[in-house]
Amino acid sequence: MEHSTSFRQTLHLLLFCSLLFCLHDLALADPPYPLCSNNTDNNTLLNSSFQNSLQNLLDSLTSNASVSKYYNLSYGNETDKVYGQFMCLDYVKADECHGCISVASQAIMNLCANKTEAVVWEEVCQLRYSNVNFIGRLNVEDNLGKDNVINMSEPVKFQAVVENKLRNLTTTAAFNSSANMYATGDEPYTVGNTLYALVQCTLDLSPDECNECLEAAIKDVSSQCYGSRGARLLSRSCYLRYELYAFYEGANESSVSPQIQPTSTTRGGGNGKKIWLIVVLTIGSAFLLVVLMALIVYRCATKKGTRKGKDEIVRNHVQQHNNGDHEKPGFQDRYFEGLDELKANDSYIDLATIHSATNNFSDSNMLGQGGFGPVYKGVLADGKEVAVKRLSSFSEQGALEFTNEVLLILKLQHKNLVRLLGFCVDQQEKLLVYEFMPNSSLDVVLFDQKKRAQLDWSKRLNIINGIARGILYLHEDSRLRIIHRDLKASNVLLDFDMNPKISDFGMARIFAGADSEANTARIVGTYGYMAPEYAMEGLYSVKSDVFSFGVLLLEIITGKRNAGFHQSTLVAYAWHLWNEGNALELMDPLLIDGLPEEFLRFIHIGLLCVQEDAFDRPTMSSVMVMLKGETVTLSQPQQPAFSVGRFAEHHQRFTQSCSANGLSISSVAPR
Structure with a gap:
């Protein structure tokens, strides 16, 4: 009882100290930094077509962040139209840009819910959307300055160096055509110490507008962050930052020379005291943490025997998991x-x-x-x-x-x-x-409203038939029987004439002899495309690929992703509308040359491929016959896998396109 009481008291003290730190650091919080519009819309906006357009827009922006550091587009029609733009700092790599925009798109939905206009700044990127067209329009309102809590000992001298360097970089970024509206540079401050600065504009601005934006940013950062040893100015149309370390070369604040001394009297007269408070609280919290860890070690030691037995079970499970199919010794x-x-x-x-x-x-x-x-x-x-x-x-x-x-x-x-x-x-x-495939992957074209317009009905049928022929070759016509196991839109590449080519065989498996199915303890693939028997039991066969093909077929003819809309999927929604006789509601409005009867036949084929029982699904050779022959009688499809979902309105048009299908998984233990 005595140890338990001491444990609780120590924990309370540690939590109290942590709370003090949190209160102190509110003004110094890490990104994201949001700026939401002042309007407060009612909750119906969450389910409105504007929200659908916004989600589609954010998905498309995130997708393009892997290949570009600046992108803008619009989504929707008339009052539902939303405009979007992202900019990554030019020094970051493509994967870092993609990751930053992915995080920003989630943050902007959480931090600015029910807003028709918002912008959020992450560490190396910014993301913006609005129901009003802002592309190509300069905006320097509500510029936000963020600075280091510590000021320099000679703020007047330091500020002069900062402003001079930022203005020189502004001229380079705005008026040097090869600079691409981006510039970095360094400037000696004192012996052995250097100032590093960066400026960047969104690429929709003219040179004069870029110059105007950065001049306003310099003015704002000088007034809001005067004398600070490091600061950044967040603007809708541009960005600037300076530090005493080469942040754009991967350096961090620990690399700052100790020769630079901060002033003990800082802005508002309170930062010096804050620094001492930080020191005291840090030492105190460290001491309490040591005491807490000692108590935890003591309590855990008394349960060592029990835990040892549990650890043995875990080790055995891991060993069994890692010795799954095709990973045996040798x-x-x-x-x-x-x-x-x-x-x-x-x-x-x-x-x-x-x-x-x-x-x-x-x-x-x-x-x-x-x-x-x-x-x-x-x-x-x-x-x-x-x-x-x-x-x-x-x-x-x-x-x-x-x-x-x-x-x-x-x-x-x-x-x-x-x-x-x-x-x-x-x-x-x-x-x-x-x-090289000049038209990228199918998902890049299919799930972008502007690019999808290139895919008329005949092109989509050509893509569907080409994918089917490729899978049939893998299953039956090659020297080996091969299960792809990761068939999805991003693994279908398009050549110059939009002909499909299946790619990414890293997950594929070969069947020997007369084998027709296998079991694995190591499940790999992508949620939304995985057959239920594979996702839940690790059982895969040619019918696993047939399921994935069925999902892909439905995505191609509707122009919508399978996973991630509301509480359901495209497969479940198609099944629901099929049973009600309203499947034509899924027809992509961009398909002006599509025939309703032909569209319904392909919906029918897709539903046959995604039936829950693998035995009920057709083989790819049967699918090829169905795709070619309009006179072929199609059987009634049974309930698809994972088709339980809720629909707010049965007849609501489905226009959302989310990105859950992009979630690839490498290892999942089946139940």
């Missing part, structure tokens, strides 16, 4: 033995050639981020354009999936499968070189 070794043999043939490309082709993996050459690492555009010495997939060194499935894909695709030849031109293994580098 399996990976056999793969690498095969790679050694392949190095001797024409498929092997040396690392120097790939470095030259991709300009040393330049950010400007990056096409996007794949499941196992970034993809770069390259040009070989003979002028051939290629796409190079660079396996991330942090990928937990790295070596196995890489060797799997190399050995598998080199044996496959079909016009609807992406062609592997070569590969490279050089120390930690593992690279795959594919033919």
Whole structure:
């Protein structure tokens, strides 16, 4: 009882100190920094078509953040139209930009709910939307300054250096056409100490507007953050920041030279006391934390025997989990033995050639981020354009999936499968070189309202038929029977003529002899496309790919993602409308040349492919017959998997397109 009382008292003291820190740091909170419109709309906005347009817009902006550091677009019609824009700081890499915008899109929905206009700033990006067209229109209202709590000892001298440097950079960013409205630079302040600064404008501004925006930002940061040793000015149309360390080169505040001394009397006369308060509270909290940890160790030691037994169970589970299909001892070794043999043939490309082709993996050459690492555009010495997939060194499935894909695709030849031109293994580098697909992946085109307009009914049928032919080849016509296991829109690439080619065979599995299904303890794939027997039990077969194809077919003809709308899915909604005789409500309004009868037949085929029982689903050869023959009698589809959902209004038009289908998973233990 005595130990328990002491434990609680110590915990209360620690929580009290933590609360003091929180109160002190409110003004110094980390990003995001939101700025929401003052209007307060009623809750019906959450379910309005404007909210649907906003969600679609944010999804599209996030998707484009992997290939661009600035992007703007609009979504919706008339009063439901919403305009959006993002800007990443030019020094960040594509994957960091994508991650930042992804976080910002979630933050802006949470922090500015029910607002028709908002902007949020993260550490290296900003995201903005409005129901009023702001693209190309300068806005310097409500500029927000954020600064370091510590001032410089000579604020007048320091501020003069800051303003002079920022104005020089402004001239470069605004009026130097090669600067792309971005500039960084450093300026000596005292011996051994340097000021680093950055300015950037959104690319929809003219040079004069960029100059005007940054001049206003300099004025605001000088008044709001005068004498601060570091600050940033957040504006809707531009951004500036300065520090005493090279933040745009990856440095942090710990690299600041100790020769720079802060003033003990800071803005408002209170920051000096705050610093002492921080020191005292830090020491006190550290002491209390040590006491708390000692008590925890003592209490846990008394339960050591029980925990030891539980740890043994966990270790056994992990060992069983890691020894799932195709990961048995010797399996990976056999793969690498095969790679050694392949190095001797024409498929092997040396690392120097790939470095030259991709300009040393330049950010400007990056096409996007794949499941196992970034993809770069390259040009070989003979002028051939290629796409190079660079396996991330942090990928937990790295070596196995890489060797799997190399050995598998080199044996496959079909016009609807992406062609592997070569590969490279050089120390930690593992690279795959594919033919270049100029129209990117299907999801980039299909789930963007403007780009989707390129896909008329005939093109969509061509894509559906091409994907079906590719899967049929894998299942029945190649020398090996292959299950793809990760068929989805982002793994279908489009060539110059919008012909589809299935890609990404890192998850694929080969069936030997007469085998028709297998079981795994290591489930890989993407939620929204995974068959129920695979997601829940680890059981996969050719019917698993048929399920994924059915989801993909429904997405292609409707122009909508499967997962992530309201409490349901596109599959469930299609089943619901089919039973009510209202399936035509799903028809993409952009399909001006689509025939209602043909659309309904394809909905019917899609529902047959996504039936819950794998036995009820057709084979891909049967699917091909269905796709070609209008006179074929189609059976009544049974209830799809995961079709339980709620619909606010049964006849509400479904216009939302969310991004949950993009969630790839690498390992899930089945129940």
